[in-house]
Amino acid sequence: MRHYPCQRCDNRLFFDNTLCLVCHSELGWCPGCHALVTVDLQPDGRYRCVDDTCATLLVKCHNYSVEGVCNRMITSEEADRGMTLCDCCRHNQAIPDLSVPGHRERWAKLESAKRRLFYTLDLLGLPHEVDGRRANPPLAFAFLADEVAAEGDWHSSDEGMPVFTGHAGGLITINVKEADDVERERLRNDFNEAHRTLIGHFRHEIGHYYWELLIKNRDEPACIEVFGDHNNPSYSEALDRHYQQGPPNDWRGRFVSAYATMHPWEDFAETFGFYLDMVAILDTAGHFGITPTGFDEDLEAMLTTFRRLSLGFNEMNREMGLLDLVPEVITPTIACKLCYIHDMVLAARRQQ
Numbered sequence: 001m002r003h004y005p006c007q008r009c010d011n012r013l014f015f016d017n018t019l020c021l022v023c024h025s026e027l028g029w030c031p032g033c034h035a036l037v038t039v040d041l042q043p044d045g046r047y048r049c050v051d052d053t054c055a056t057l058l059v060k061c062h063n064y065s066v067e068g069v070c071n072r073m074i075t076s077e078e079a080d081r082g083m084t085l086c087d088c089c090r091h092n093q094a095i096p097d098l099s100v101p102g103h104r105e106r107w108a109k110l111e112s113a114k115r116r117l118f119y120t121l122d123l124l125g126l127p128h129e130v131d132g133r134r135a136n137p138p139l140a141f142a143f144l145a146d147e148v149a150a151e152g153d154w155h156s157s158d159e160g161m162p163v164f165t166g167h168a169g170g171l172i173t174i175n176v177k178e179a180d181d182v183e184r185e186r187l188r189n190d191f192n193e194a195h196r197t198l199i200g201h202f203r204h205e206i207g208h209y210y211w212e213l214l215i216k217n218r219d220e221p222a223c224i225e226v227f228g229d230h231n232n233p234s235y236s237e238a239l240d241r242h243y244q245q246g247p248p249n250d251w252r253g254r255f256v257s258a259y260a261t262m263h264p265w266e267d268f269a270e271t272f273g274f275y276l277d278m279v280a281i282l283d284t285a286g287h288f289g290i291t292p293t294g295f296d297e298d299l300e301a302m303l304t305t306f307r308r309l310s311l312g313f314n315e316m317n318r319e320m321g322l323l324d325l326v327p328e329v330i331t332p333t334i335a336c337k338l339c340y341i342h343d344m345v346l347a348a349r350r351q352q
């Protein structure tokens with residue numbers, strides 16, 4: 001992620017900041033600047049973006065001013081129309097039960113990851129709201145916990161109803177326990193995954209959303225040529241087979257992860273998530289001058305830079321005993337899948 005300068009004192013601001021730690025100015029993500037900016041409190045309780053060329057009158061998102069899990073602003077006009085939530089928070093259909101200890105902290109982590117997701121979607125020009133109207137299907141999020149079985153125990157239990165992280169008809173559900181570091185690492189080990197992160201869940205599930213928005217009934221034959229036939233076998237048959245037999249031994253080289261071998265829809269979502277990883281890493285590297293550019297319409301140029309960058313950063317992580325930053329190896333087959341996704345993104349970008 002980029003850094004932003006404090007307009008009052010030029011201190012470096014981080015994407016999730018709400019206050020400048022040097023001059024104590026209040027901060028907020030301005031929808032006019034599409035950046036984290038210093039905001040000035042006005043006598044009527046509203047704020048003004050201090051960027052001279054913007055100077056938009058702003059109001060804090062309800063989840064910022066009241067709940068403390070957001071740092072985005074909405075415009076004064078949006079507030080006058082009765083809007084209370086920012087462009088990220090207004091997609092929430094369900095939030096965790098905040099009376100449960102620990103849920104607010106986990107919700108804050110989920111929102112932080114979601115804001116990063118939206119930053120990348122906007123960087124790519126992918127639709128999630130069209131001219132202020134909801135895209136069809138509308139994009140929504142539900143952050144839910146497994147049904148509590150024992151008093152005060154929010155952890156999953158055989159007796160309660162489990163919540164499955166997934167996507168259906170535009171609704172992305174994420175189990176709140178994924179925001180618990182210990183629980184998530186345990187699941188990563190159980191499933192033998194190279195990575196398991198909150199941002200990774202968002203990037204995977206949004207891949208299912210874009211399949212439905214941009215591929216379904218539009219480009220299915222071409223998608224089948226690259227990812228395989230999603231109608232045969234059916235999803236439930238593929239799911240059963242995957243959990244009985246596991247991935248084929250030779251999956252590396254053809255798929256970005258073992259899970260991607262389960263069904264063409266999962267292959268698409270895993271590859272889409274990996275594409276967003278790459279774009280986010282290159283955007284950050286470009287901003288810090290590590291690479292000459294960030295996102296590039298030329299996929300080959302992006303892949304060349306990304307391959308070189310991954311080798312270096314994997315070694316740095318190994319020096320620190322961390323997981324590889326980029327465990328995936330981009331073979332020609334995987335590059336072909338990325339190429340399909342890149343072309344889909346560029347087409348959607350031109351339509352925006």
Ligand SMILES: [Zn+2]
Pocket residue numbers: 006007008009010011020021022023024025
């Ligand atoms: Zn400052």
Ligand SMILES: [Zn+2]
Pocket residue numbers: 030031032033034037049050051054055056
């Ligand atoms: Zn502004």
Ligand SMILES: [Zn+2]
Pocket residue numbers: 061062063064070071072085086087088089090
């Ligand atoms: Zn918000």
Ligand SMILES: [Zn+2]
Pocket residue numbers: 166204205208265266269
């Ligand atoms: Zn999936």
